[in-house]
Amino acid sequence: MDSWVRFLALLVCLFPALIECSVRHYKFDVVMRKTTRLCSTKPIVTVNGQFPGPTLYAREDDNVLVKVVNHVKYNVTIHWHGVRQIRTGWSDGPAYITQCPIQPGQSYVYNFTITGQRGTLLWHAHILWLRATVHGGLVILPKRGVPYPFPKPHKEVVVVLAEWWKSDTEAVINKALQSGSAPNVSDAHTINGHPGPVSHCSTQDGFTLPVQSGKTYLLRIINAALNEELFFKIAGHQLTIVEVDASYVKPVKLDTILIAPGQTTNALITADKNSGKYLVAASPFMDSPIAVDNLTATATLHYSGTLANTPTTLTSPPPQNATAVANKFIKSLRSLNSKTYPAQVPLKVDHKLYFTVGLGINPCPTCTAGNGSRVVASINNVTFVMPTTALLQAHYFNMGGVFTTDFPGNPPHVFNYTGTPSNLQTNNGTKVFRLSYNSTVELVLQDTGIIAPENHPVHLHGFNFFAVGRGLGNYNPKKDSKHFNLIDPVERNTIGVPSGGWVAIRFRADNPGVWFMHCHLEVHTTWGLKMAFLVDNGKGPNQSLLPPPSDLPKC
Template identity: 60%
Template sequence: MDTSKTKMLPPLEAAVKKYQFDIQVKNVSRLCHPKPIVTVNGMFPGPTIYVKEGDRVLINVTNHVQYNMSIHWHGLKQFRNGWADGPAYITQCPIKTGNSYTYDFNVTDQRGTLWWHAHILWLRATVYGAIVIMPKNGTSFPFPQPYSETNILLGEWWNTDVEGNVKQANKLGLPPKMSDAHTINGKPGPLFPCSEKYTYAMEVELGKTYLLRIINAALDDELFFAIAGHNMTVVEIDAVYTKPFTTQALLIAPGQTTNVLVKADRTPGRYFMATRAFMDVPISVDNKTATAILQYKGIPNSIMPVMPQLPAPNDTEFALNYSKRLRSLNTPQFPANVPLKVDRHLFFTIGLGKNPCLTCQNGTKLTASLNNITFVMPKTGLLQAHYFNIKGVFTTDFPDRPPTAFNYTGAPLTANLGTSLGTRLSRVAFNTTVELVLQDTNLLTVESHPFHLHGYNFFVVGTGIGNFDPAKDPAKFNLVDPPERNTVGVSTGGWTAIRFRANNPGVWFMHCHLELHTMWGLKMAFVVDNGKSPEESVLPPPSDLPQC
């Protein structure tokens, strides 16, 4: 690790890692367009956090920019310390300009690849980086030790100011303009203008095996990824080991991580790594292809790289088949502890629609909802309100199912089915086992949705196309080795069933990881009660908790 760039501080002791994150503006140029962007320590993408399973991590974040800021440590379970989770107005108020906050968490029962990102506004377009959790001493990977490893962060680039785009879109009641390019490690690759020097290259040696830690940090696109001429063996998703399988391409939704092994066993040359969007409904997306280069040692840069064969942008069959191949490793050392008995059955419908808007130029604005509720962000942190019993910030009457049943994925429905605004949470007793079915709907249009649950991993026990059938579909659930994740895609016009045990007390956000849909209200939160003992209760808030 280049400590001069990541500003890693000397550890107090072997099991404590300290980092300093300075949120600052830096001028960056891509696609012939220079502009100031928000960064961590002047880096785009930001620094990688390197820890071992069992470490305690202290990350001091100092905000030097005009925007209020918060950082989310995506996928870290944050047991008992939701104060360190990071989503603005959920577990904390944002860090104001000129202020600092120290995120303090323990890395327990996790290893692999996670990531961190800004969790306020659209600032995560440039404020993101990898978290690499290595096995604790005396243990190793459950797959062949790679020769070396590298992070592959997939993202987006806008030529114009991202926050300005969002403000203009909200004024019109329309979506913001799509990105101008996808990026690989912050670089779009040589298929774009002014980008020859903005191309990421990875050198490999013939016969060696490499571990790629792939993260989709894009705001609004599910992405395919492939390497020309080379197969990839999937060994981990969302920091959970999987049964290995080989594929020529990956599908990775915003928020998800995937580790793959790649063997440099082809004719030495230069090969493009490429990524582009997956979208199987007629909705506009940035469909341009970003590239990086896998280059064999000793091969000159004058050799033209070979381009991989990516799936078609609307290849639903590939997407569904790829997802079906994901399975937990489920060995004695890495068991899949799937809840077999369910205490609480939840059914959430995903809806897109339009609401009247007096301040919008066209009189309406696009909205999104779960169970017909468009979530309203509070002005006080929900965890703070929960811990100190502050009244009037939220209610705990989020419904277990939609108010009106209908043919969810039938003919398009544009009628208003009673969408309401509210900061409504779902209260869950400690240690409850929850089964949640997320159902896409054809309100306005069907679309795939990657959902992220903070504070927990969950098991993806079932998926399907069309309407979920509670009488027939549970019989097909995989309760043996389903994939364990923190972010899951709900297929276009389909459903996904997940299970988790609510043994992490606090307030935990759940939202679509398409930033556009989150902005429109496609989010909610669970408030998980304390258990009976102090060890099963939320810790007291830290003294430097940001105030609103």
């Protein structure tokens, strides 16, 4: 886009009352910045020097252009998590899947249109462990004149939950990969960049949410953490859930929500007290015997007129293994399924897939911590090997030798998936599963107990899907499918596979390209719990992948 066109677009955005702004321009400078969080002065990778990064605002059907300039020593990509990227996979962002990374000193313009979506999403780095600090909110407002399907709030607040390491996160994961062991857990959780009071760091203040008595607020809550599902709770107040993953739900009132990495939740809170200060808490959920950062991040809900030295009303966050609290939230979610926002669940299924997700152990003669072995992760016993050429590029230009299309649609070996098998080894490969355009998919994701059962928040790029079923133990296709919710299942882009259980999703493959699917616990992605769907072009004029942009980074 030349400078004159950019100038005209800017004029349009400066006068939204006269002309609807349809082009949004942003610039992301990826830079190092020193920070004193947790009494550490280490430099961290940031966007525009901010942690969390800036919140992007757009409207449904807007065209968004973001120029990302890499000023750091690492390769960088940015993923617009949950944006469907209809025919624009080149802007999706996962490194070596849809693009080669932006190298130091280079730039790339992400160019995509937000089609049929509104709500809260997030953006984050999608290479290495950089998303620990390179992340932020993405707020998609409805079209002008289109109201929310819930009472209009007095104010909206973006709340970003995350993890914090005192050490450099790249050093943390590199050390773990060399040794073959699990990486160190984070040192704290954060709410909008602040952990709240923590030991050995007296300078830390928490985030403050100011409210006025009698007003209702919309909290746009985002979990940008690397490796942990989080509970979110506010002392003395109920939260009315109205949206998850930028999809409206039937309003439900709860005191605690569960939000996995990559998920978002919009909740209304009414300031129904006369005054006071109330604790806001974000704490980990993990109902399997896995080490997690067990510190609770805290903030304060502060009523206007309340003195600063007023004691804060406290709340007790759920225990780390509070499965019942987690299940109560998950089971309460239903699509709004209104005339305006119908739940278009595929009723006819072309592909019934069954994917096991979990951990394994492979030989590693150089690994010191694992006695000649290392922990790996897999889907259907395939530990994904990252290519050195982007899959989408290889697909578009018919480049051979980069990937194969023989990803198994079912587990290659049948066993008691939630038991403990004798064979812990997996196979390595760069495999994709091919889908014809507009075909429908039912995918059951089954956790395995090969090492230990674990929660797996699985994210599918390029699509929303409907969570039609969920259960514990091994999935039984004859019995369990009879209880699927095909009327108003919740619509998401990231879904939690329960420890020792399964979840069933359905989606329509109406977006051509190569689309990543992976566990959003970054440690599991690093270990290989990932794969990709290749969706062929359709026959219609708007059913083909668009050509790559001229500034697409090269490997």
